[in-house]
Amino acid sequence: MTSTLEQAPPTTPDRRTRVARFLADNGALVGLVVLCVALFIATPDFLTGRNLLNIGIQVSTVAVLAFGVTFVIVAGGIDLSVGSVAALSSMVSGWFFASAGLPGWLALLAGLLTGLLTGVVNGLASAYGRLPSFIATLAMLSVARGLTLVISDGRPIPTSPQVSFLGSDVGPVPVPVIVLVLAALVASFVLNRTVVGRSMYAVGGNPEAARLSGLPVQRILVTVFALSGLFAALAGLLLAGRLDSAQPQAAVGYELDAIAAVVIGGASLAGGVGRISGTVIGALVLVVIRNGLNLLNVTSFWQQVVIGLVIAIAVGFDVLRRRTRTG
Amino acid sequence: MTQQPLLTLERVSKSFGPVTVVSDVTVHVHAGAVQVLLGENGAGKSTLIKMMAGVHQPDGGRVLVDGRPVQLPNVHAAEQLGIATIHQELNLVGSLSVAENVMMGRIPTRFGLVDRRELRARARAALDLIGLDVDVDARVGDLGIARQQLVEIAKALSVDARILVLDEPTAALTRRETENLFRVVAQLRARGVGMVFISHHLDEIAEIGDTVLVLRDGHAVAEVPASTPEDELVRLMVGRSIDEQYPRGTGPVAEGTEVLAVDGLSSAGSFSDISFRVRQGEVLGIAGLVGAGRTELLRAIAGADRYDAGTVTVRGRRLRPGDVGAAVAAGVGHVPEDRKAQGLVLDASVNDNLGYATLASTARMGLVDFAGQRRRAEQVAGTLRIRMHDIDQPVRSLSGGNQQKAVFGRWVIAGSTVLLLDEPTRGVDVGAKVEIYELINAITAGGGAIVMVSSELPEVLGMSDRVLVMRDGRIAGELSAAEATQDAVMTLATRDVAPAQP
Ligand SMILES: Nc1ncnc2c1ncn2[C@@H]1O[C@H](COP(=O)(O)OP(=O)(O)OP(=O)(O)O)[C@@H](O)[C@H]1O
Ligand SMILES: [Mg+2]
Numbered sequence: 072m073t074s075t076l077e078q079a080p081p082t083t084p085d086r087r088t089r090v091a092r093f094l095a096d097n098g099a100l101v102g103l104v105v106l107c108v109a110l111f112i113a114t115p116d117f118l119t120g121r122n123l124l125n126i127g128i129q130v131s132t133v134a135v136l137a138f139g140v141t142f143v144i145v146a147g148g149i150d151l152s153v154g155s156v157a158a159l160s161s162m163v164s165g166w167f168f169a170s171a172g173l174p175g176w177l178a179l180l181a182g183l184l185t186g187l188l189t190g191v192v193n194g195l196a197s198a199y200g201r202l203p204s205f206i207a208t209l210a211m212l213s214v215a216r217g218l219t220l221v222i223s224d225g226r227p228i229p230t231s232p233q234v235s236f237l238g239s240d241v242g243p244v245p246v247p248v249i250v251l252v253l254a255a256l257v258a259s260f261v262l263n264r265t266v267v268g269r270s271m272y273a274v275g276g277n278p279e280a281a282r283l284s285g286l287p288v289q290r291i292l293v294t295v296f297a298l299s300g301l302f303a304a305l306a307g308l309l310l311a312g313r314l315d316s317a318q319p320q321a322a323v324g325y326e327l328d329a330i331a332a333v334v335i336g337g338a339s340l341a342g343g344v345g346r347i348s349g350t351v352i353g354a355l356v357l358v359v360i361r362n363g364l365n366l367l368n369v370t371s372f373w374q375q376v377v378i379g380l381v382i383a384i385a386v387g388f389d390v391l392r393r394r395t396r397t398g
Numbered sequence: 399m400t401q402q403p404l405l406t407l408e409r410v411s412k413s414f415g416p417v418t419v420v421s422d423v424t425v426h427v428h429a430g431a432v433q434v435l436l437g438e439n440g441a442g443k444s445t446l447i448k449m450m451a452g453v454h455q456p457d458g459g460r461v462l463v464d465g466r467p468v469q470l471p472n473v474h475a476a477e478q479l480g481i482a483t484i485h486q487e488l489n490l491v492g493s494l495s496v497a498e499n500v501m502m503g504r505i506p507t508r509f510g511l512v513d514r515r516e517l518r519a520r521a522r523a524a525l526d527l528i529g530l531d532v533d534v535d536a537r538v539g540d541l542g543i544a545r546q547q548l549v550e551i552a553k554a555l556s557v558d559a560r561i562l563v564l565d566e567p568t569a570a571l572t573r574r575e576t577e578n579l580f581r582v583v584a585q586l587r588a589r590g591v592g593m594v595f596i597s598h599h600l601d602e603i604a605e606i607g608d609t610v611l612v613l614r615d616g617h618a619v620a621e622v623p624a625s626t627p628e629d630e631l632v633r634l635m636v637g638r639s640i641d642e643q644y645p646r647g648t649g650p651v652a653e654g655t656e657v658l659a660v661d662g663l664s665s666a667g668s669f670s671d672i673s674f675r676v677r678q679g680e681v682l683g684i685a686g687l688v689g690a691g692r693t694e695l696l697r698a699i700a701g702a703d704r705y706d707a708g709t710v711t712v713r714g715r716r717l718r719p720g721d722v723g724a725a726v727a728a729g730v731g732h733v734p735e736d737r738k739a740q741g742l743v744l745d746a747s748v749n750d751n752l753g754y755a756t757l758a759s760t761a762r763m764g765l766v767d768f769a770g771q772r773r774r775a776e777q778v779a780g781t782l783r784i785r786m787h788d789i790d791q792p793v794r795s796l797s798g799g800n801q802q803k804a805v806f807g808r809w810v811i812a813g814s815t816v817l818l819l820d821e822p823t824r825g826v827d828v829g830a831k832v833e834i835y836e837l838i839n840a841i842t843a844g845g846g847a848i849v850m851v852s853s854e855l856p857e858v859l860g861m862s863d864r865v866l867v868m869r870d871g872r873i874a875g876e877l878s879a880a881e882a883t884q885d886a887v888m889t890l891a892t893r894d895v896a897p898a899q900p
Pocket of ligand 1: 414417419437438439440441442443444445446486785786787795796797798799800825827
């Protein structure tokens with residue numbers, strides 16, 4: 072089995088290709104470090120405690136949202152509804168607390184449950200209804216946002232103390248950052264250790280081979296979207312906690328940030344490839360760029376241009392990485 | 399030969415990371431000659447021809463065309479020099495038509511628009527050359543592997559190449575299509591085209607080859623004429639001789655209990671009214687021409703496709719149609735005909751691929767049993783001699799024959815007792831084939847049952863206790879091992895043969 076290995080003469084490692092490969096494999100991480108160093112040099116405001124905490128809080132929403140999307144993308148689908156689902160979940164939670172008078176912690180659970188349910192609907196539509204996930208979740212993007220507006224009548228609703236706690240600090244540490252770390256551990260555990268998680272890679276890599284191996288592909292897809300909805304709800308509650316209220320226009324367009332974070336983190340939109348650690352880095356890249364551009368007084372119009380370019384570069388790295396692998 | 403070779407790989411080497419796959423090999427391709435490459439799975443044959451095709455660039459050595467050193471940085475550069483390649487793994491676009499695939503990259507246009515008539519006509523001509531009778535407008539994804547292979551061949555033939563490289567083109571073909579292909583090869587040879595040919599069917603070598611370069615572990619170990627006797631070729635290739643190609647004993651105990659029962663199974667357009675039984679310890683071979691419905695039948699039994707009527711029963715338990723999970727739970731394993739499209743998750747590791755069928759059944763509280771999985775995978779990789787440098791390497795980077803063994807290995811790990819094998823040894827070398835046959839014997843000796851479909855008739859005849867012959871979706875007859883001869887099978891398979899369905 073290893074005869075080729077033993078007979079191989081000690082190859083002189085070609086330093087250039089090794090460096091190229093490391094850069095390609097860890098492009099997002101290298102990019103993040105370069106970015107931070109550049110900002111550190113460019114502005115004294117970057118490396119301050121307050122700014123870093125600020126970054127931490129902002130990353131938490133994007134990253135938690137993106138964890139759910141990571142599951143979906145690894146399984147070969149896409150979820151465009153997470154931003155709307157985040158808003159809907161926090162709104163439902165707020166409504167149960169403020170209008171229905173449910174205890175705060177039950178209201179929080181209701182929010183999470185809302186995300187889970189919308190995810191299940193997405194999953195059923197794409198696994199059993201055979202809708203492409205792009206279409207199913209595009210529809211949900213609109214439906215969930217609409218329901219949010221219906222429930223709130225277009226006005227913010229105050230949140231329960233339990234949800235507000237999600238936006239507070241424990242000592243010097245913002246709760247969202249703690250939630251981020253816990254969510255990352257859970258997501259990574261699900262993806263790497265559980266049967267469902269490992270199956271996601273198979274389903275995304277080659278659905279037909281997965282099916283012919285006896286994996287319950289449809290059930291796995293429903294689980295994947297359900298998880299995505301659940302993480303979206305959590306992100307929505309984090310956001311609401313920070314503002315002490317559920318906003319009808321919360322998280323508009325966040326689905327694109329989430330997808331960008333996942334892709335920058337090295338996942339392939341073709342499915343079968345992706346990691347939670349990559350997604351964390353991807354989310355950091357996005358947030359740090361935005362933060363840096365703010366500190367440098369670049370207008371939000373130009374920020375969009377820059378973010379678009381970063382996504383293009385990240386995907387370019389992905390292509391390069393594939394080439395060094397197979398070539 | 400003193401004549402200048404069309405193409406030479408001169409002392410080329412190739413490594414992937416720390417692993418040297420081809421080392422210091424020289425190959426010449428002469429005009430009007432067929433250079434055969436021979437070697438075990440993973441010996442480096444495909445890697446070598448990928449250096450001719452511009453897919454890989456050699457780390458050491460040179461590529462010469464007409465005696466002049468050239469660079470082949472990409473596939474296009476090779477094509478420009480008149481090198482056409484049929485790769486071992488098919489490279490077709492399933493959602494496009496046959497015609498579009500055949501003419502890929504050379505779609506004829508008029509006023510900037512696709513000239514459909516010309517497209518169809520040229521594709522038709524290429525297909526006729528190899529005698530493939532399919533609708534040029536059919537979707538390639540709807541064709542079986544054999545026909546896809548023929549489309550791939552037609553595609554390579556339709557470019558006017560000076561050098562044609564064929565990497566295991568006959569692995570999925572039955573004798574009839576192989577003969578068609580060889581007729582074309584003979585014509586090309588007469589026209590002065592230089593060819594490279596790879597096959598694990600040793601009888602084909604003397605038939606169309608001129609010289610044979612034997613590779614072992616990436617080294618060239620011998621260059622011999624193609625007329626060299628087969629057992630000598632085997633000895634050169636594996637370093638030992640193989641006593642018995644088909645080590646099947648005298649068959650099962652006559653009274654073994656019934657394991658698989660198929661009754662009145664029908665599926666419109668594929669097969670109709672199929673009934674048979676398989677007993678414990680038995681190997682049932684299914685023979686027939688390409689398009690006779692053998693693959694569709696196996697898929698239906700395995701739960702991969704639904705069917706219109708009939709039942710499948712395993713050990714008295716009726717299987718739900720179209721439910722692979724239920725079939726797997728009942729002990730059914732299915733090796734599909736196309737390992738790349740249906741068998742493997744190419745970007746996942748060898749370890750993962752070997753474990754998909756047992757992922758859930760070995761888990762504890764929904765958590766994957768990583769240690770156990772690795773142990774089982776390493777063990778079966780050893781039994782099947784899957785050649786790799788690391789069980790965590792992506793299965794994509796294994797050689798074709800070793801990928802095939804990985805699909806088989808999944809069901810060995812699962813301990814499947816009813817194995818449905820569709821081309822189980824496609825692309826597997828002679829030595830490893832015997833190991834797969836031994837495994838088949840071990841499974842049947844342990845009370846398992848096997849249904850085997852193969853385009854290689856000698857394999858079906860050599861390994862089956864009973865042979866069903868299918869024709870146009872129906873059972874044309876059943877032969878006992880004693881009655882089953884090539885002639886008897888072919889007579890049943892072709893009698894009153896209707897024009898082949900597209
Ligand atoms: N991209 C790659 N990365 C790592 N190893 C590779 C890669 N491509 C090929 N190999 C290794 O190189 C060796 C030779 O592979 P190759 O495909 O040339 O074998 P082959 O002679 O064509 O075998 P087969 O008869 O099975 O087709 C194998 O051990 C394979 O695992
Ligand atoms: Mg090969």
